[in-house]
Amino acid sequence: MFDDFLVRAMLASVGVALAAAPLGCFVIWRRMAYFGDATAHAAVLGIALSLTLSVPIFAGVLVVCLLMAIMVSSLTGRGFAMDTMLGVASHSSLAIGLVAVSFLSGVRIDLMSYLFGDILAVGHMDLMVIWGGALIVLGLIVWRWSGLLLSTLNSDLALASGFNPKQEQLILTIALAIVVAVAIKVVGVLLIAAMLIVPAATARTFSSTPEAMAIIAACLGVFCGISGLQASYLMDTPTGPTIVCVSAFLFIVTNLVVRILPLNGLTKKNS
Amino acid sequence: MLIKCDKLSVHFGKRKVLSNINLSVNPQEIVTVLGPNGSGKTTLFKTLIGALHPSSGVLKKKPGLKIGYVPQRLHIDETLPMTVKRFMNLPSGHSANTVADALDHAGVPHLDKQQIMDLSGGQFQRVLLARALLGNPDLLLLDEATQGLDHRGSADFYRQIASVRDKLGCAIVMISHELHVVMRQTDRVICLNGHICCQGKPETVSDSPEYHALFGLDKESEAALYLHQGHHPHTQTKQPSYV
Numbered sequence: 001m002f003d004d005f006l007v008r009a010m011l012a013s014v015g016v017a018l019a020a021a022p023l024g025c026f027v028i029w030r031r032m033a034y035f036g037d038a039t040a041h042a043a044v045l046g047i048a049l050s051l052t053l054s055v056p057i058f059a060g061v062l063v064v065c066l067l068m069a070i071m072v073s074s075l076t077g078r079g080f081a082m083d084t085m086l087g088v089a090s091h092s093s094l095a096i097g098l099v100a101v102s103f104l105s106g107v108r109i110d111l112m113s114y115l116f117g118d119i120l121a122v123g124h125m126d127l128m129v130i131w132g133g134a135l136i137v138l139g140l141i142v143w144r145w146s147g148l149l150l151s152t153l154n155s156d157l158a159l160a161s162g163f164n165p166k167q168e169q170l171i172l173t174i175a176l177a178i179v180v181a182v183a184i185k186v187v188g189v190l191l192i193a194a195m196l197i198v199p200a201a202t203a204r205t206f207s208s209t210p211e212a213m214a215i216i217a218a219c220l221g222v223f224c225g226i227s228g229l230q231a232s233y234l235m236d237t238p239t240g241p242t243i244v245c246v247s248a249f250l251f252i253v254t255n256l257v258v259r260i261l262p263l264n265g266l267t268k269k270n271s
Numbered sequence: 272m273l274i275k276c277d278k279l280s281v282h283f284g285k286r287k288v289l290s291n292i293n294l295s296v297n298p299q300e301i302v303t304v305l306g307p308n309g310s311g312k313t314t315l316f317k318t319l320i321g322a323l324h325p326s327s328g329v330l331k332k333k334p335g336l337k338i339g340y341v342p343q344r345l346h347i348d349e350t351l352p353m354t355v356k357r358f359m360n361l362p363s364g365h366s367a368n369t370v371a372d373a374l375d376h377a378g379v380p381h382l383d384k385q386q387i388m389d390l391s392g393g394q395f396q397r398v399l400l401a402r403a404l405l406g407n408p409d410l411l412l413l414d415e416a417t418q419g420l421d422h423r424g425s426a427d428f429y430r431q432i433a434s435v436r437d438k439l440g441c442a443i444v445m446i447s448h449e450l451h452v453v454m455r456q457t458d459r460v461i462c463l464n465g466h467i468c469c470q471g472k473p474e475t476v477s478d479s480p481e482y483h484a485l486f487g488l489d490k491e492s493e494a495a496l497y498l499h500q501g502h503h504p505h506t507q508t509k510q511p512s513y514v
Contacts, residue, residue, distance in 0.1 A: 152351065156320065156342050160322075161320075163362070204352065208386065209356055210352060
């Protein structure tokens with residue numbers, strides 16, 4: 001069954017969605033959306049370095065993303081705001097990565113497949129890397145849940161309860177780097193942030209607790225992954241962007257329905 | 272002795288915010304810290320809970336000391352859905368009865384299903400108090416916990432604090448502007464202005480020249496200011512937060 005490329009593609013998108021959507025909740029709560037974007041851009045530099053040094057893409061991307069995140073975190077606050085540092089790091093690593101790739105004359109690479117993903121070419125090895133990374137991220141989130149949540153809520157409350165907010169921030173940064181590294185094959189560098197944020201943003205509408213939001217986000221992510229893959233098969237469209245289109249469509253529809261339904265209720269009562 | 276500061280100093284960069292603080296808190300004692308804006312009250316608290324590190328001096332805590340902390344102001348991002356019940360069970364779970372009792376002690380029963388976002392400032396402050404009571408703390412730290420409460424509310428709140436001390440047997444250190452309101456409930460008052468200006472029983476402190484010098488008041492204008500603040504709560508200046 002793993003020999004069918006469509007089955008492998010489906011498993012890959014489910015794996016990425018399961019890890020990305022709950023992590024995306026923290027990205028939303030902590031207002032780190034731009035951070036996720038910047039980490040994804042740094043991945044281009046990671047890809048270039050991996051190809052130059054002939055190491056697995058996953059490893060190169062992971063290292064570069066972590067380095068960028070740590071550099072941004074440590075330079076922030078010394079006269080630079082977080083978004084300034086992110087802007088510098090994100091776009092320079094994207095540019096350096098694109099320039100570096102152009103030097104690789106000996107290697108034939110399809111840059112488009114890294115920018116927008118190549119989910120239909122997912123192999124057995126890719127599948128193992130994706131699920132390994134996804135399980136590590138999910139494990140980190142479940143294991144550190146209380147500390148992560150409390151640090152997100154208020155760092156003083158976290159400190160008073162014996163948590164170290166800086167350590168929790170580091171855990172989130174590592175999880176983010178892992179998700180970016182495993183998601184490249186599925187949706188590509190440019191659309192990873194969408195996998196993180198869109199299902200979580202859709203889930204916010206239906207959630208009264210943080211746990212509910214994370215679980216609903218994961219379910220929505222998996223649903224969008226599977227239905228996006230089917231839609232791209234039927235319509236012969238690029239798979240990564242189709243998955244993101246389905247998520248965005250769901251976000252728009254749920255928000256419209258939530259805005260319109262109470263209004264209907266009101267007019268019915270009035271009439 | 273629950274907690275002891277010995278010649279404690281705290282710097283922000285080159286600026287000295289607290290210098291040479293000698294302070295100890297005994298079990299079941301209620302201590303009120305008074306001081307003008309920028310006198311380092313919040314800094315002292317953040318040092319006590321470990322959010323800031325002293326640049327010199329020693330901070331000793333009784334081994335296994337449990338601190339309940341009620342922060343001054345808390346912003347909860349509206350993107351984070353959170354019911355009162357879930358908030359009370361963070362980071363560790365408690366039985367429904369324990370949570371209900373704590374909310375009851377703090378004067379906000381039946382709020383558990385509400386979203387934190389929808390609470391008024393006063394309600395939220397009481398939920399924070401209830402949450403701080405859950406772990407049966409040895410020491411309760413309250414950072415201007417009556418912000419957002421009216422005078423009657425403040426007085427009720429401080430009576431509640433005194434009864435919490437009697438029931439749970441914890442020591443309480445609180446920051447307040449309102450010596451008159453807290454006077455009856457407090458055992459010891461500490462006047463802070465970068466250093467400890469004076470300390471002692473509330474009656475002694477309110478009569479001391481250091482206290483009047485610190486707040487720039489004589490007795491009559493103090494009463495007038497107190498009344499004035501009563502009618503115009505919006506004219507009260509807010510303590511800047513440093514972190």
